[in-house]
Amino acid sequence: MTNLLEIYSRLAEERSDQPALIFQREPYVGASWTWSQLLERSRSLRKRLSEVGPTERGLWAVVLADHPDMLPVLLAIWRLGGTALLIDSAWGDRLRDSVLAHSRPGVLVSLTPALSVTRLRAARQDRCLPEDAALLSYTSGSTGDPKATVMTHGRLSMTMYAAAAAVVRHRGEAPARIACSMRLSGSGVLNLHYTWAVCADAAVVVLPELALDTAPPYWRQIEEHEIDQMFLVPPLIELLNHAAEPPSNRRRPPICITGSSPLSARTQERFQRRFHIGLLNAYGLTESMCASFFGEYDEHGMGRNTIGQPALLKARLRDAAGMVVEGSGEGELELSGPTLFDGYYRNPAATAAAFVGSWFRTGDLMRRDEHGRYWIVGRTKDVVMKGGFAVYLLEIEEAALDVPGVQEAAAVPLTLPDGSEDIGLLMRSLPGVALDLGAVAGGLRTRLGAQRTPRRIIETADPLPRTGQEKLDRRRTLELWRTLASQAPSNPPGAA
Amino acid sequence: MSELITSAAPAPPLADPDAEFIARAQRFLAGFGANPAALDPDVDLVDTGVLDSLLLLAFLAFVEEQRGHEAQLQPEDIIAIRKLRTASALIRSSHS
Numbered sequence: 001m002t003n004l005l006e007i008y009s010r011l012a013e014e015r016s017d018q019p020a021l022i023f024q025r026e027p028y029v030g031a032s033w034t035w036s037q038l039l040e041r042s043r044s045l046r047k048r049l050s051e052v053g054p055t056e057r058g059l060w061a062v063v064l065a066d067h068p069d070m071l072p073v074l075l076a077i078w079r080l081g082g083t084a085l086l087i088d089s090a091w092g093d094r095l096r097d098s099v100l101a102h103s104r105p106g107v108l109v110s111l112t113p114a115l116s117v118t119r120l121r122a123a124r125q126d127r128c129l130p131e132d133a134a135l136l137s138y139t140s141g142s143t144g145d146p147k148a149t150v151m152t153h154g155r156l157s158m159t160m161y162a163a164a165a166a167v168v169r170h171r172g173e174a175p176a177r178i179a180c181s182m183r184l185s186g187s188g189v190l191n192l193h194y195t196w197a198v199c200a201d202a203a204v205v206v207l208p209e210l211a212l213d214t215a216p217p218y219w220r221q222i223e224e225h226e227i228d229q230m231f232l233v234p235p236l237i238e239l240l241n242h243a244a245e246p247p248s249n250r251r252r253p254p255i256c257i258t259g260s261s262p263l264s265a266r267t268q269e270r271f272q273r274r275f276h277i278g279l280l281n282a283y284g285l286t287e288s289m290c291a292s293f294f295g296e297y298d299e300h301g302m303g304r305n306t307i308g309q310p311a312l313l314k315a316r317l318r319d320a321a322g323m324v325v326e327g328s329g330e331g332e333l334e335l336s337g338p339t340l341f342d343g344y345y346r347n348p349a350a351t352a353a354a355f356v357g358s359w360f361r362t363g364d365l366m367r368r369d370e371h372g373r374y375w376i377v378g379r380t381k382d383v384v385m386k387g388g389f390a391v392y393l394l395e396i397e398e399a400a401l402d403v404p405g406v407q408e409a410a411a412v413p414l415t416l417p418d419g420s421e422d423i424g425l426l427m428r429s430l431p432g433v434a435l436d437l438g439a440v441a442g443g444l445r446t447r448l449g450a451q452r453t454p455r456r457i458i459e460t461a462d463p464l465p466r467t468g469q470e471k472l473d474r475r476r477t478l479e480l481w482r483t484l485a486s487q488a489p490s491n492p493p494g495a496a
Numbered sequence: 497m498s499e500l501i502t503s504a505a506p507a508p509p510l511a512d513p514d515a516e517f518i519a520r521a522q523r524f525l526a527g528f529g530a531n532p533a534a535l536d537p538d539v540d541l542v543d544t545g546v547l548d549s550l551l552l553l554a555f556l557a558f559v560e561e562q563r564g565h566e567a568q569l570q571p572e573d574i575i576a577i578r579k580l581r582t583a584s585a586l587i588r589s590s591h592s
Contacts (some may be wrong), residue, residue: 211549212542212552212574212578213574215574216571216574235549235550235553238553238556239549239552239553239556242553242556242560242568242569243556243568243569243574244568245568246568270566274568386550387549387550414528416528416550416551416553416554416557417554417557417558417561418553418554418556418557420550420553420554422528422550438531441529450548454529455528455529455550455551456527456528456529457529485527
């Protein structure tokens with residue numbers, strides 16, 4: 001069974017009255033669906049959605065929200081044979097418009113403040129999506145180089161069944177309840193919790209979004225709601241390290257998994273030392289649907305920093321000289337296999353650049369040890385992993401160049417003192433224009449959303465370094481940033 | 497070269513026992529793009545959005561470095577670190 005709607009339907013028959021979704025997050029604390037209620041609600045929403053007119057097998061833009069009806073809406077779209085285009089509610093105007101212009105969905109669905117279903121005029125008539133497309137997920141809304149992955153029912157379910165099997169291998173038993181303490185922002189959070197849960201026959205418990213105020217009682221809530229599995233990005237693991245009260249250990253702790261951005265050995269060691277719970281370092285990409293490496297425990301049940309070996313996919317390394325690495329060594333990770341995407345949606349140039357034959361170039365540098373385990377070393381792509389999100393530098397630069405008065409812009413990766421990543425922006429104004437950098441930052445927030453807004457902006461009067469083909473020279477740009485940042489009187493050590 | 501941050505932070509009085517830490521913390525946060533004008537020692541930096549989720553972690557690491565040792569934040573500490581003056585008091589208490 002590979003269609004997600006069929007998997008939900010099977011559970012509605014087999015586990016009719018058992019909980020499927022439990023909300024413990026404001027303002028929906030106490031709301032819950034059993035498997036049969038979930039399906040019934042999706043039938044009812046299907047009727048509502050189809051009232052907008054002919055929509056068979058169309059693309060539906062869905063504004064994601066932590067709402068009890070979010071999952072039933074997705075099921076309703078799949079009932080209509082449609083594909084859900086995932087829209088992050090925190091995106092800025094420019095990013096959202098760019099994604100809508102590129103994908104041209106027929107309908108926009110939003111759940112807040114109340115359910116609204118709006119037919120869009122510019123819907124694409126030609127069908128560009130495969131028949132079993134379930135989700136369309138953008139990792140870059142760049143107008144010049146948009147990157148979107150089509151997630152089919154088949155690939156998603158296969159990936160998440162493998163993920164569920166990996167947990168059983170690690171833990172010895174399947175989870176009954178999976179906690180979600182993150183904001184539903186895109187396919188990552190959706191699949192790491194909801195899709196993973198349905199493929200493991202588990203319920204999702206939506207806990208308060210993890211923040212400084214909600215971190216102290218985190219483990220108490222995990223115990224109270226009998227959670228067996230949790231996933232948090234490394235910055236949230238670090239937040240727990242600082243602020244969470246230790247678990248009572250009155251019940252078996254959940255399997256704890258992290259990923260989506262590099263996990264420092266220090267953060268992992270501190271978590272395991274403080275809470276006496278192993279932390280697995282998983283790895284995956286939107287292009288591979290979700291996690292496809294699930295880490296490894298040591299002989300004491302503590303997580304190693306390795307991401308382990310891949311499930312379902314083949315992996316290999318290519319060194320800087322372009323040669324495939326044999327045995328242990330270092331190079332860019334390439335993946336191939338049945339759950340990998342076919343290419344970027346309506347972007348053949350990006351697809352051509354991303355593949356070597358059937359092998360997808362991940363842009364991540366890895367080391368493979370003598371046991372065949374992979375360890376994250378760094379990155380070759382112009383991407384920053386900010387709070388678990390991949391943010392393309394090009395996307396930031398395009399938005400900056402939209403701001404009146406900006407002549408040149410270059411985004412640079414920053415490393416914060418706790419090891420997390422952020423974005424800096426170097427910019428040059430047009431001759432005779434005095435830029436108000438505060439207004440520039442505000443403009444970028446409106447265009448891109450807070451997540452993609454640079455942490456720090458520095459203006460320079462000099463032209464930005466470029467190669468012979470007038471492309472930004474990223475190495476020299478980063479050097480220039482470091483020089484300018486170190487000259488700034490407010491600059492602390494490590495800020496560059 | 498100009499920077500996003502142009503206005504000067506309000507300087508605390510020299511007799512203030514928290515002055516040194518506050519000035520250091522203001523420089524630290526400004527170096528990561530926080531507007532010095534928004535770094536009033538008595539303002540809740542979480543409420544005003546200065547400490548967003550990522551900068552908060554960087555600040556926690558900074559506070560820990562200033563304390564000189566790894567320590568779990570107690571409930572009262574979590575309230576304290578939201579303002580620079582009370583964060584300073586937290587650090588002084590951990591040194592006493």
